[in-house]
Amino acid sequence: MEKISHFIDGKIYSSSSSRTGPIFNPAIGQQIAEVELANKDTVKLAIESASKAFVKWSKTTPISRSRILSKYKELIIKNMNELAELVSKQHGKTIPDSKGSIQRGIEVIEYATGITSALKGEHSTSVGTNVDSHTLRQPLGVCAGITPFNFPAMVPMWMFPVAIACGNTFVLKPSEKDPSCPLKLAELAIEAGIPPGVLNVVNGDKEAVDTILEDKNVQAISFVGSTPIAEYVYHNGTKNNKRVQALGGAKNHMVIMPDADVEKTTDAIIGSAFGSAGERCMAISVAVCVGDKTKEKIKNNLLEKTEKLNVGPYTDEKNDFGPLNNKAHYEKVLGYIDSGEKEGAKLISDGRNFKLQGYENGYFVGPTIFDDVKANMKIYKEEIFGPVLSIVTTKTYDEALTLVNDHELGNGAAVFTRSGNIAKHFTENAKIGMIGVNVPIPVPVAYHSFGGWKRSLFGDHSIHGPDGVRFYTKLKTATVTWVEDNAGPEFTIPVLS
Numbered sequence: 215m216e217k218i219s220h221f222i223d224g225k226i227y228s229s230s231s232s233r234t235g236p237i238f239n240p241a242i243g244q245q246i247a248e249v250e251l252a253n254k255d256t257v258k259l260a261i262e263s264a265s266k267a268f269v270k271w272s273k274t275t276p277i278s279r280s281r282i283l284s285k286y287k288e289l290i291i292k293n294m295n296e297l298a299e300l301v302s303k304q305h306g307k308t309i310p311d312s313k314g315s316i317q318r319g320i321e322v323i324e325y326a327t328g329i330t331s332a333l334k335g336e337h338s339t340s341v342g343t344n345v346d347s348h349t350l351r352q353p354l355g356v357c358a359g360i361t362p363f364n365f366p367a368m369v370p371m372w373m374f375p376v377a378i379a380c381g382n383t384f385v386l387k388p389s390e391k392d393p394s395c396p397l398k399l400a401e402l403a404i405e406a407g408i409p410p411g412v413l414n415v416v417n418g419d420k421e422a423v424d425t426i427l428e429d430k431n432v433q434a435i436s437f438v439g440s441t442p443i444a445e446y447v448y449h450n451g452t453k454n455n456k457r458v459q460a461l462g463g464a465k466n467h468m469v470i471m472p473d474a475d476v477e478k479t480t481d482a483i484i485g486s487a488f489g490s491a492g493e494r495c496m497a498i499s500v501a502v503c504v505g506d507k508t509k510e511k512i513k514n515n516l517l518e519k520t521e522k523l524n525v526g527p528y529t530d531e532k533n534d535f536g537p538l539n540n541k542a543h544y545e546k547v548l549g550y551i552d553s554g555e556k557e558g559a560k561l562i563s564d565g566r567n568f569k570l571q572g573y574e575n576g577y578f579v580g581p582t583i584f585d586d587v588k589a590n591m592k593i594y595k596e597e598i599f600g601p602v603l604s605i606v607t608t609k610t611y612d613e614a615l616t617l618v619n620d621h622e623l624g625n626g627a628a629v630f631t632r633s634g635n636i637a638k639h640f641t642e643n644a645k646i647g648m649i650g651v652n653v654p655i656p657v658p659v660a661y662h663s664f665g666g667w668k669r670s671l672f673g674d675h676s677i678h679g680p681d682g683v684r685f686y687t688k689l690k691t692a693t694v695t696w697v698e699d700n701a702g703p704e705f706t707i708p709v710l711s
Contacts, residue, residue: 623668
């Protein structure tokens with residue numbers, strides 16, 4: 215059976231740890247490999263490698279770093295098929311979905327190649343008599359990233375390209391559920407010319423995470439995952455005087471006004487609620503219909519179109535989405551569906567007991583829709599992270615906005631309407647980090663920043679884009695004057711009065 219290890223100091227590294235974790239093909243529910251789980255010594259070895267590499271890398275000119283990243287981008291494009299296959303085989307998402315996520319990561323690398331302009335400081339002359347002032351943005355040192363199973367290529371690429379473009383070095387701790395793609399990304403980085411030690415990958419569990427949180431040489435930590443773990447990472451990281459951006463969970467609402475286009479809105483719900491099996495922090499999981507008539511039109515159209523969705527393994531290009539990633543999460547999602555029924559929500563499309571010939575042991579859940587969902591129900595309050603949609607009905611737009619704002623999570627939200635006034639009001643008044651107007655999944659492009667509000671983000675910085683540059687650099691301000699010119703009389707410039 216294949217054994218997957220780590221990537222430290224520019225090469226594959228196998229530790230002495232005897233602890234391993236299983237890796238499954240979620241479509242068949244069978245173990246296909248095992249991954250080494252790093253102990254404290256292995257993580258510290260990666261951090262030490264990054265610390266040594268920082269000395270030279272931080273002094274490499276920004277334009278030189280940019281040129282290397284340009285080569286890196288081309289290598290990822292060249293190896294797109296292999297990377298997508300690694301993602302799909304271990305995660306379960308379809309090949310087109312995997313390629314789309316990798317493309318999103320590539321866009322961040324493209325942004326990072328042009329980061330030289332974002333690193334420029336500001337300059338003011340004559341802030342005092344013969345006194346100038348200017349600012350510099352300098353790298354932090356060793357940075358670390360802790361990433362989730364749902365996007366094993368994209369989320370790491372939201373972090374390390376910006377970090378290393380700014381002159382930092384990086385230690386990545388990806389999910390132990392699907393670690394092969396991050397390792398391949400590290401190998402391609404070396405091929406592109408990124409020096410050994412600048413990007414390291416350690417696979418592991420809580421022991422690896424806690425080592426990163428506690429090690430004094432790690433200056434900053436980026437995290438994406440569930441809200442409870444995001445809060446844990448944030449508080450423990452900052453307790454150890456580290457800069458932390460920790461992106462947590464989501465419960466994204468789509469407010470549907472009576473004037474919304476039914477066909478386009480329904481298509482948007484299906485793609486955003488069920489795409490990637492709902493394992494996206496920007497998935498729409500609550501459809502808030504304003505008015506009973508709006509609900510009936512949307513619901514009927516939704517049920518008709520949902521029946522035509524194809525669910526199956528990534529090897530079939532006709533499939534719309536695949537299985538959930540692992541058995542524990544599969545059982546958790548089924549438990550949420552059971553809970554919704556018990557609490558009185560009306561189950562109008564049941565994705566449980568979905569079976570596919572030849573894949574009976576796969577972690578498949580079909581499209582699931584609840585109607586008559588109330589705000590006090592567990593399926594409304596908590597992130598399910600599966601292909602489960604809740605329909606809530608309100609009488610007015612104000613009630614719908616209140617629902618959005620009262621929820622403890624504030625990652626993304628959308629409004630579907632033809633009204634410019636409603637769109638403007640929702641954009642300005644929804645207490646949400648990312649807003650879509652007739653856009654179901656409002657993920658910002660790479661040169662803007664991604665991040666939620668409330669308990670969807672711990673820390674003051676969003677990820678990638680301008681906020682990413684601010685997070686991975688520290689500001690220095692210099693105030694300068696010269697009492698005399700020591701270059702010699704032949705170079706002295708007369709002081710003009």
